[in-house]
Amino acid sequence: MIVRAALGLLCLQLALGQSIPEPGPATHSPAAQGDLLFLLDSSASVSYYEFSRVKEFVGQLVQSLPLGSGAVQTSMVLVGSKPTVEFPFDRYRSGAAAQEAVRAAKQLMGDTNTGLALDLAKEQLLTSKAGARPGVRKVLVWVTDGGSSNEAQVPMQALKDMGVTVFIVSTGRGNFLDLSAAASQPPEKHLRFVDVDDLQIIVPELRGSILEAMRPQELHAAEVTSHSFRLVWPPLLSGDSGYYLLEVLPSTNPGAKQSRHLLGNETSWFWDGLEPSTTYKVVLVPESNLHYLAPQTIQVTTSENEGMLGWEGEKSGAxxxxxxxxxxxxxxxxxxxxxxxxxxxxxxxxxxxxxxxxxxxxxxxxxxxxxxxxxxxxxxxxxxxxxxxxxxxxxxxxxxxxxxxxxxxxxxxxxxxxxxx
The missing domain is CATH 2.60.40.10 (Immunoglobulins)
Structure with missing residues (x-):
């Protein structure tokens, strides 16, 4: 059943009582480059104490990030009746300065208009006016108590469709199933469900996950379901330097190959109409009129029908x-x-x-x-x-x-x- 999967995943993902090592210098590799936006619930549904603990948590995260124009940039949006931008991406170039700005943020109170805040986040992540950079990875970290006064799923999905990696940190309330759907897939890698007094426990691991999401990656699959997956790759071409040939073929029937020609400025493609529990070979061929680029190949296996359960243990047990x-x-x-x-x-x-x-x-x-x-x-x-x-x-x-x-x-x-x- 749906709820069984939810708690099972949550228990797996919350095994944080063990010691988590601080990331070493390799984690702060200059290869990590991206725009990181924090979305903080500062509405009246959050107590002053909770908001202060969340600010301390976010401050610890940004303090040790490699901030700079050639590395990571960070911005912060506060959720309230009227969401506001606390600071743009290009304002702070050191972790210490960004941490101080986070700590100085004032709680907005009012309603939890998360949908409006996500619309504002979309503007921040995509416009140079806010200091955002074209061609770099985009990451959103949403820290919430789980509630929203307006629709949040649609604007969140719009961000994910544009290639934004969404991490969600829930402080313990709200519908876990809704949050797992809002986070990037799979949820066990992108959703943390933590008590507000234990937020510091996940700082090292979450910091490492954020930086990993910002590193240039080869062709890979995201948001895998029973009938679809999203293919993502780094920008290898530009709009005027060539095009991509994307091929998807089931391993059980190579003759059923499907192909797409994509513009050179594309970096992702959503492929649906697939069969459940099937392994597909995916080939990305960059066709450049400037220089040779080797094809990239991966295999992706769709999940079971309708994305339903993987129950480990006795099927009839409790x-x-x-x-x-x-x-x-x-x-x-x-x-x-x-x-x-x-x-x-x-x-x-x-x-x-x-x-x-x-x-x-x-x-x-x-x-x-x-x-x-x-x-x-x-x-x-x-x-x-x-x-x-x-x-x-x-x-x-x-x-x-x-x-x-x-x-x-x-x-x-x-x-x-x-x-x-």
């Missing part, structure tokens, strides 16, 4: 780890809130706001953080609470409540809960 998060829009709504109460060393009570009559049942998935196996408990549609027991003392759990509708669709909401000592 626990296991899952490896893939599907993202399928639904018209049904999720439980509007989750309440944790009566916490004891080995149990706590979970209740949620009722959802419409078309709910068939509820599925409560819970597992310890970081890492660990998830357990599933089914609850009848006539009830909206349950007690989870046989838990470990003094342990943080991620609890996801999914409303399963008669249509077969699911909508879910996640929350953290801690058992007592």
């Amino acid at each position: 626990s296991g780890l899952l490896t893939h998060v599907p993202s399928r829009p639904t018209e049904e709504i999720s439980p509007s809130r989750i309440l944790i109460s009566h916490s004891k060393p080995q149990s706590f009570h979970v209740s949620w706001a009722p959802t419409p009559a078309s709910v068939l049942r509820y599925e409560v998935l819970y597992g310890p953080l970081p890492g660990g196996k998830a357990q599933l408990l089914e609850v009848p549609a006539t009830e909206n609470s349950t007690t989870l027991d046989n838990l470990s003392p003094n342990t943080t759990y991620l609890v996801t409540v999914a409303a399963v509708y008669r249509s077969g669709r699911e909508k879910a909401l996640s929350a953290k809960a801690c058992t007592r000592r």
Whole structure:
């Protein structure tokens, strides 16, 4: 089921209790070049304490980045009723100066108009007026408490369609499935779900991932689903120096080859209409009228049908780890809130706001953080609470409540809960 995959992925990705080494000098290679934009929720849904912790986190990130006109540039947009640009890309040339600017940011308060902020981010990332540079990698880091007052999926998808790599850091609230769909794929590499007091734990790893996303890369596939993938490559040509020949052929039937001719200024192409669980050979041939460029070849395997589950363990069991998060829009709504109460060393009570009559049942998935196996408990549609027991003392759990509708669709909401000592 969808929610099983979500928590399984989250548990895998949150195995951060282990020591994470600081990146060495090689991580700060001058080969990393790109425009990095931070999108920070500074609305009234975030407390002053939370906002200050987020600023400290972002400040630590930028402090050790290789900032400069030939390396990384950074900008910051604050989310509120009317999103604002805190500083443009070309203002700060040192990590210390950028860190100080982040710390000096004032909270906007008001509504969480993330959609408007993403539109503003798009303008920042693509215009030279804001200091953005053509031909370099674009990265967006969105730090959020999980909520938005307006539509955010469409403008976020527009950014990803333009080749922007999207990292999301959620401080623990909101719908995990929606966030995993908003982040670049796969979610386990681009979505961090961390308590606001533990943000510093992920600084080294996230910094390394950002720099890796900015390094020139050869042809590779992104956003792989059961019927499509996006092909991305570095700028090898220009609009007037040649063109690309892109070929995709299934390994089981090379005769079914498909080809596209693309302009020399293209650096990505979305290919759909593919078969599930199929390996494709992809060949990119740069045809230049100036000099020879060698073809690039990769193999890409589409996921299982409809992007559905990879359940590791017994299919009929109530626990296991899952490896893939599907993202399928639904018209049904999720439980509007989750309440944790009566916490004891080995149990706590979970209740949620009722959802419409078309709910068939509820599925409560819970597992310890970081890492660990998830357990599933089914609850009848006539009830909206349950007690989870046989838990470990003094342990943080991620609890996801999914409303399963008669249509077969699911909508879910996640929350953290801690058992007592």
